[in-house]
Each structure stands twice: as C-alpha cells, then as structure tokens.
Amino acid sequence: MGVAADGMTAAVRHDVPGALTARLLDLVARGDPSTPCQPPEVLEQCRVLLGETTTVSSGPCYLIPPSPVPFDAPAAGVLRSDDPAHAERVRSLRPCTWARDEWDDLLDGRDGAPWAMVVADDQVAAICHTARLTTAGAEAGVWTAPAFRGRGLAAATTATWADLLPGTRLFYSTSADNHSSQRVAARLGLRAIGWLWKLTR
The missing domain is CATH 3.40.630.30 (Gcn5-related N-acetyltransferase (GNAT))
Structure with a gap:
C-alpha cells in the first residue's frame, strides 16, 4: 500500500484469491491517507482480512530526480x-x-x-x-x-x-x-x- 499526502494506492500479489483482492483494493480506494510513519486506518482492516498471522512492515519511498546530486565515485570507478x-x-x-x-x-x-x-x-x-x-x-x-x-x-x-x-x-x-x-x-x-x-x- 502506497500512501502519499494526496491519496493511496495498492497492489496485490497474483496468487491472492480474486474476491479477497477486490475487497482489499476497495478498502484502500475508499480509505483516507495518513501522515508519514503513521499507518492509515484502512491498514488494520486489510490486516484482519488477510488473517491474524499477517505481518506489517513499512518505510519511506523517494523519487529520484533526473540528475541526482553528483556523488564522487570511488577511486576504482563504478x-x-x-x-x-x-x-x-x-x-x-x-x-x-x-x-x-x-x-x-x-x-x-x-x-x-x-x-x-x-x-x-x-x-x-x-x-x-x-x-x-x-x-x-x-x-x-x-x-x-x-x-x-x-x-x-x-x-x-x-x-x-x-x-x-x-x-x-x-x-x-x-x-x-x-x-x-x-x-x-x-x-x-x-x-x-x-x-x-x-x-x-
């Protein structure tokens, strides 16, 4: 689940049953985004649908600009x-x-x-x-x-x-x-x- 200030999106593995996939994606589509580091409310609903053994991990996502800040290559080169x-x-x-x-x-x-x-x-x-x-x-x-x-x-x-x-x-x-x-x-x-x-x- 990708969460940004202006909305959320989600992707589901191909081997998740179709009906469950539809329910998960619908929940995300109707959910409200949260601030960074804070789980959106819909996350817990999705976890319950997937089962009690579901683990949650998270982290930041960045956009790489067309020309990243130049960084000196090591002596051996890249x-x-x-x-x-x-x-x-x-x-x-x-x-x-x-x-x-x-x-x-x-x-x-x-x-x-x-x-x-x-x-x-x-x-x-x-x-x-x-x-x-x-x-x-x-x-x-x-x-x-x-x-x-x-x-x-x-x-x-x-x-x-x-x-x-x-x-x-x-x-x-x-x-x-x-x-x-x-x-x-x-x-x-x-x-x-x-x-x-x-x-x-």
Whole structure:
C-alpha cells in the first residue's frame, strides 16, 4: 500500500484469491491517507482480512530526480551494465547473497538490468540494480557488502544507475529501520513522496 499526502494506492500479489483482492483494493480506494510513519486506518482492516498471522512492515519511498546530486565515485570507478566488459569483470565475483542463476540473469541482462557496481579488494562491494521495471517507472535495488558500508558506495552506484535510465521515472524505497539506506537518499537529495506499507502472510 502506497500512501502519499494526496491519496493511496495498492497492489496485490497474483496468487491472492480474486474476491479477497477486490475487497482489499476497495478498502484502500475508499480509505483516507495518513501522515508519514503513521499507518492509515484502512491498514488494520486489510490486516484482519488477510488473517491474524499477517505481518506489517513499512518505510519511506523517494523519487529520484533526473540528475541526482553528483556523488564522487570511488577511486576504482563504478562498473556499468552498458559495458559488456564490466559484466565479465564481475561474473566470478558473485556475492553469497545472490543465487548463481540470479547473478547470471543480472549480468546477462535478463533480469535486474541496468545495474551499477563497485568492486574493491577483488569482491563486489556495492550494487544498485533494477528491482522493478514497468512502463510507469523503475525502482532501485541497493546492496552494500557489510565490510564496505558507510563509504558512500551505495550513493555512487545509485547515481550511476539513475544515469542508465534517462527519461524513466525512478524510485528508491527502504524500510523504516534502515537508517543507513535513508542516509543514502539524503546524500543524493532524493525527495520523499510517501510511505509504503507491506502486509505479508
């Protein structure tokens, strides 16, 4: 559920039964938005419909401007998916958080492209890839290896990723408790546009 000052919207997974989907979307359509960080009243109604075992998570959503605040790239530079040599450079450096087939799909442009990465000490230190891509826009997916956090690598890869998608509406979202990710948004001068609420059962 996306909540902004001027309204709400929602999306439901494809495997949720049709009647339940219709009830959830109708509730959201008739609900009133809330202020950031505060759950809208309709959220609890949706949670009850989904069942007592439903968990709720949330966080801010940002709009990435066409030209994010310039951020100095690390000395090694940022690798980009539009250079085939860069994909081969990182093929053998798959982070343990990525399954082998997912990594190959990313590097071969089948899923998650475009992307930007930083390599340091012969390992992938940071990645920004395309977590979602539709005709309405794209969402950044950002990951930084624990040993390299706090060095500005997430901001550098996100700014490079944004350059790879000219003319596309770009979004960046994170969880409420991920303060380091929120600092990335601040470093890049991203504009907060709302709050995302996710219900999972």
